[in-house]
C-alpha cells in the first residue's frame with residue numbers, strides 16, 4: 001500500500017485560458033499548459049488524498065497506468081503532489097550573506113528646477129538650496145562599487161536627483177572617469193538617468209547619445225493631466241516645455257529607446273489615454289506607470305476605488321498590448337511587458353527588488369541608502385563611501401528580515417515569488433517599517449498577475465515569435 005498522495009495547494013495556481021488549463025508553478029514562477037491527464041490527476045487529488053494505486057485505478061478507464069505513474073512522478077518532482085515528505089524550502093538560505101552590488105545611484109543634486117506638488121523625494125530642495133554631490137564623493141561611490149563587487153562583468157551608474165542635469169559638470173566628469181576606469185579594469189559600464197527633460201538642449205542630447213545613456217523622462221500625460229502636478233517653482237504648468245524638449249530628444253536620440261515614466265496620483269486613473277498620448281502622439285518607445293498609494297503627502301495617494309480603476313485601465317491597455325503582440329508589434333506598455341518577461345523567464349524573487357542587493361544609492365554626503373527613494377529619509381544608512389564603505393552586517397540583517405516570510409501573509413500568497421512583499425519604500429512610508437510587506441493592494445496585484453498569465457498564454461499559443469523578438473533579447477543587455 002503506497003503513501004497517501006495530496007495536492008500541494010500552496011505551490012499550485014490554475015488559470016483557465018479558453019479551453020486551456022494553465023498551471024502556475026508558484027515556487028519557480030513558471031507556467032505550464034496542463035494536458036488532460038495532468039488535469040485529471042489534479043482533480044482526483046483535490047479533496048481527500050488517495051494512494052498511487054487508488055489513483056491508477058480511478059483513472060484506469062481513460063489512461064494507461066504507466067502514463068499515470070510517469071505524470072505523477074513529474075508532479076511529485078515539481079512538488080505539486082506530495083506523499084507527505086517534507087517539501088524543499090522555497091528560499092534555500094535563511095540569511096543574505098553577500099550582496100553583489102553592480103549598480104550605484106548617485107544623487108547628484110537634491111535640488112530640482114521644478115516643484116512638482118507630489119514629489120516623493122525625501123531630500124528634495126529648491127534649486128538655490130540644492131546640495132550637489134562633489135566629484136570626490138561620486139568617485140568614491142564608483143570605487144566602492146568596484147571594491148565591493150570586483151567580479152561583475154557589467155556595472156551601472158545611475159544619475160538621479162532632484163533634476164540630475166542641474167549638476168551637469170559632475171555627470172560629465174563621472175562619465176569620463178567611469179569610461180576610463182571600467183575599460184582599464186576590463187569591465188563594461190552603462191549610464192542611466194531619469195530627467196524632467198526641461199534642461200535638455202541639442203548639445204546635451206548629442207552628448208548623452210554619444211555615451212549611450214539609458215534615458216527615462218518624467219511626464220504624466222496630456223497637458224491637462226501633466227500640469228496638475230508637474231509645475232515650476234513659480235507654479236506654472238510645464239507640459240509645453242517638456243513636450244517640446246521630449247520631441248527634440250526623441251528626434252535626435254538614437255542610441256537606445258527612450259521611456260516615459262508616469263506618476264499616477266489621485267484623480268488620475270486613465271492609463272489608456274495617457275499611454276495613447278505618450279506612445280502614439282509623442283513617440284516614446286515605452287511608457288511605465290507608477291501608482292502612488294503611500295506617498296509622504298497622503299492627499300496625493302490614489303484612493304482604494306481609484307486604484308481599482310487604475311488596474312482596470314491597465315487591463316484595458318493590456319488587451320491592446322495583447323492584440324498588438326498577436327500582430328507582432330510591441331506597444332511599449334512597460335508594466336505588462338515586465339510581467340510577461342518575469343513569467344517567461346520564470347523569475348523567482350526572494351526579495352522584491354534590487355535595492356540593497358544589487359544596488360545602493362549614495363547621497364551628497366556619501367551615505368549609502370537602500371535605493372534612490374531613501375536618500376534623505378530618517379532610515380539609518382548602511383555606511384558611507386568615505387568611511388568604511390558598506391555596513392555589510394547591517395545591510396544583510398535588513399535584507400534577511402524580508403527573506404523570512406514566516407508569519408506573514410506573503411508566506412502562502414500565490415504571487416509571493418513575484419511580489420515578495422513589495423517595495424521597501426512604500427512599506428516605510430505606510431508602516432514606518434521597510435521590512436513590513438505592503439499589504440494594501442494584494443488582491444489587485446494577484447489579479448494583475450493572473451491577467452499577465454492569460455496574456456502570456458495567448459501570446460505563446462498564437463504568436464510565440466513575439467517573445468523571441470521582444471522579450472528574449474532583453475537578457476543579452
Ligand code: SF4
Nearest residue numbers: 410413416419421442
Ligand atoms: S505583499 Fe501581498 S501580494 Fe505581495 S507577496 Fe505579500 S501577500 Fe502577496
Ligand code: SF4
Nearest residue numbers: 353355371423424425
Ligand atoms: S525599494 Fe521600492 S523604490 Fe526602491 S528600488 Fe525597490 S521597488 Fe524601487
